Amino acid sequence: MSSKKHFETEAIRNQMERSQFSEHSTPLYLTSSFVFDDAEDMRASFAEEKDKNLYSRFTNPNTTEFVNKMVAMENAESGYAFATGMAAIFSTFGALLESGDHIVSCRSVFGSTHTLFTKYLPKWNITNTYFKVDEADQIESLIQPNTKILYAETPTNPAVDILDLELLGKIAKKHNILLVIDNCFATPYLQKPIDFGADIVVHSATKLIDGQGRVLGGVVVGREELVREIYLFSRNTGPAMSPFNAWILSKSLETLAVRVDKHCDNALKVAEFLETHENVNRVKYPFLKSHPQYEVAKKQMKRGGNIIAFEVKGGVSAGRNFLNKIKICSLSANLGDTRTIVTHPASTTHSKLSEADRLEVSITDGLVRISVGLEHIDDIINDLYQALNT
C-alpha cells in the first residue's frame, strides 16, 4: 500500500466511509443482515462480484473497519475478526490443516491453545510436537514431512520468555511450512511478526487491543490466500465478532499507541523496582538487561510490553501470601487492562498441571505475573512494596 500512513494515523484515520449524516466518529451498525436493490444485485453480491455486506456472520461495516486497521498496523495483506482470541486460533487451524497434518509449537502457549493441541486437534488426527523455549535450535529436527505449521507466542505467557522471530521465520521458509504467531502480548505497536516472515498473526483482542477490560475479541491477519480460507471457515462455522465489539475495539485501536507506551513506561519502572527488592528472587521483563533473551527482545520489539514475571522468595505460600496483601491491584485472570492485575499461576491458571509440567513452561511455585496497568506509577509500586514487605 503506497498510501500507507504512520501507525497512529492508520489507527485513527483508517475509517469506514461516512453515511449521509456526515458523522465524525464511526457509528455502530447493529444489523444482522443487509438489503439488496433487486434480484440481480442480490445474485451478484452473493457471487462476490460486488464488495457488499450480506449478513453479519460474514462481514459487517464495523468489523471491516476494525480489521482494516489491524491489517494496516500489522503490515498484513488481509484479515478477519472473531468473537474471541480462541475462536481466531481454532479457526486458523480448522481452515489451514487437514487430517494427518502436524504442528510444531513452542510448549509455552496459552492454556486453551495447549488444550486444543492435546485434546481437540487429535480428534481430527492433527498432531503436534512441542519444543521448549530454550530448545529453539532443535526445531528443525522436529519437523516431519506432514508438518504444516510452526506455532509460537512471544513474549510467552506467563513466564515472559522471548522467541527469536527472525529465526522462526527462516526455519519456516526453509522447510516451506507456515509460521503462525500469537502476537497478543506485544500488539502490533511493539512487534510486527509479518516483518520477520510470519504468514499468519493471531490475536486475542480481549487484552491490550481493547485495553480496558470490556469486550472479548480475536483477529487473524496475514497472507491474503490463507486469510481467505480462514474467512470461509468462519463464515460457515460462525465464530464471527459482533458488530458492537468491533465498534468498541476499533475505538480502542485509536489509543493503542499512547496506551501501550504508558503501559511500557510503568512496567519498566515496576520491573526495576522488583529487581532491587530483597524478597524477590528473579525478575523477567524483556527490556531488563538481566532478561536471558534481552538482545533478541531489543531486535524484534519496540519496547518491553506490560507483563512482568517474578519470583517471590518462599514458594507457593509466599506467592499466595503476596497476593492476599495486595490492596490496589486486582487479582484477576485478564491482562492488558488499564488496571494492574497480579496472578499466581501455580495456584490458579496452571494448578492442574503437575509440578514437573509447570517447570516445563518455567512456572515455579513462587512465580507471580503482573500485567502493569495505567494507574499512577507510585501507587502501583507502593502497593507491591507493602505486599512484599508485610
Ligand SMILES: *Cc1c(COP(=O)(O)O)cnc(C)c1O
Ligand atoms: C487471552 C489469550 C488468548 C485467548 O484469547 P480469548 O480472547 O480469551 O479467547 C490467546 N492467546 C494469548 C496469548 C492470550 O493471552
